[in-house]
Amino acid sequence: MNNRYLKARTLARAKHKNQKYGDRPYYVHLDAVTRLASPFGTNAMIAAQLHDVLEDTETSLEELAADFGYVIADAVCYMTDGKLKDRRARKEQVNTRLASLDLSEESARIALIVKACDRLANVRASLHSPEKYFSMYQQEHPAFKQAVYRKGLCEAIWWELDNLLRLSEAS
Numbered sequence: 001m002n003n004r005y006l007k008a009r010t011l012a013r014a015k016h017k018n019q020k021y022g023d024r025p026y027y028v029h030l031d032a033v034t035r036l037a038s039p040f041g042t043n044a045m046i047a048a049q050l051h052d053v054l055e056d057t058e059t060s061l062e063e064l065a066a067d068f069g070y071v072i073a074d075a076v077c078y079m080t081d082g083k084l085k086d087r088r089a090r091k092e093q094v095n096t097r098l099a100s101l102d103l104s105e106e107s108a109r110i111a112l113i114v115k116a117c118d119r120l121a122n123v124r125a126s127l128h129s130p131e132k133y134f135s136m137y138q139q140e141h142p143a144f145k146q147a148v149y150r151k152g153l154c155e156a157i158w159w160e161l162d163n164l165l166r167l168s169e170a171s
Helices: 003-015 027-040 042-050 061-068 070-079 087-099 106-126 131-148 155-170
Strands: none
Touching (some): 003 027, 003 042, 027 042, 042 061, 042 070, 061 070, 070 087, 106 131, 131 155
């Protein structure tokens, strides 16, 4: 394994050490996102491990930049929800940011890939949790896809995500 990736995984586990994803350690979610991001390269895997560290811990953008460079730090920053209390407002804010990203910037490309992987991991997990989570992702999907989807970027991720959310509508 790549040393930068191992450093990111170690840092993410340390930063999220007392947090849970449902009833499991938080790293279970980070590892699920990383597996989905792995076909897109080491930087996507590093960003997947770190994608919630600015949002959920006291880690600073400067710390990420010092340890992993600005491509990774910027990618993580693009994905980070603001500190607004209301989920709908937070999602509107981050979706506006993600919709404005230019694929010619590597950190933007990585952020869009990892954000789609994160949502797929969350939707998969929601299939085994209280129904309110799955319904929430279903309701958010049109706005999320409009902001994050870019034709040809990670089509297999979007195919599964769209189908999981669509299949439940037919049931």
